[in-house]
Amino acid sequence: MPSDQQSEHSDQPVDELDAKLLLLLTDEPRLGVLECSRRLGVARGTVQARLDRLVERGVLTGFPPAVDLGAMGYGLTAFATVEIAQGRRAEVCEGLAAISEVCEVHATTGQGDLFVRMVARSNADLQRVVDHIVDVPHVRRLSTSIALSTPVPPRVRPLLERVKGRPPK
Amino acid sequence: MPSDQQSEHSDQPVDELDAKLLLLLTDEPRLGVLECSRRLGVARGTVQARLDRLVERGVLTGFPPAVDLGAMGYGLTAFATVEIAQGRRAEVCEGLAAISEVCEVHATTGQGDLFVRMVARSNADLQRVVDHIVDVPHVRRLSTSIALSTPVPPRVRPLLERVKGRPPK
DNA sequence: AATTCACAGGACAATTTGTATAGTGATCTA
């Protein structure tokens, strides 16, 4: 028997209405609860309840402002694979986190390596950032590659759209 | 009374007040214009104008709902480096975009390769997704690694915070 | 010196939100 669960059966974390709501908000995030209810053809209370539950379940974590770093002057995005000294991940991550231009770090399988996404204002600036990373203690090797384009920008949409296809009985 | 005085160089896409506003919204994205103006100690019209200008300049692109894929059942995140046949990038990207689990694709320097971020429900599911990718025409080689943890989740904060420090050098 | 800008501060109507309450059908439970 699995661990704790309030209603382990039927309930998938997100049903079709939830998905529709999330898709609607994806397209027009500033919509209010009332407007959402109108668009979805349900009562306002329902939308309110759904939203609350999505937040409760941790599915919807918020509505952070999407800032275009390019428009802010950081026109370059680069990825780096970082090889580090065994057992020093925490320290290295701390060092990386201290670098403003480091926008994301993942620990990945492979050889206990880290994967880093960073931005820079120019090639020269990227050089500086890379040097900064290399200077982080316990960083052994750094392999950088620059993003030339982003054919598929970060998205969740398809996953949400697929929920629609679920047996709405 | 202390008024603003550093707007002479309209070159900077984001000034300190803009950054503060974005940071505030980063922390509490559902705040309304009025509440923002109170927190920042400026007039409501100012906040409204700033927000409009940020959108105009393309810095603020919206407030998309942040969906936690983990909470939705996609507990696995993986990255893949994809080697493709010369000159087939567009086709391959199209094929990748058609896979729901593919959440992001970048074309990178290196060897005209692609970098892919994807999610899956389980290891078995990941296998399926990977197979799917390999099946995309013109995909030559695929090197996958799983994200074990995310020491630094996607962030913009440090870059915004730095704006506060006035024209650096 | 004149003009333009960004911002503070205020005013007003229309809309939205926060919160309740009642009614209905479907599902779960003892």
Added chain:
DNA sequence: TAGATCACTATACAAATTGTCCTGTGAATT
């Protein structure tokens, strides 16, 4: 099978917020 729940519709109302428009004041630009 008779309750008890649960999710949703439909309403209601006060309080708060939004969309606009205006005035006045410094500071920067011309």
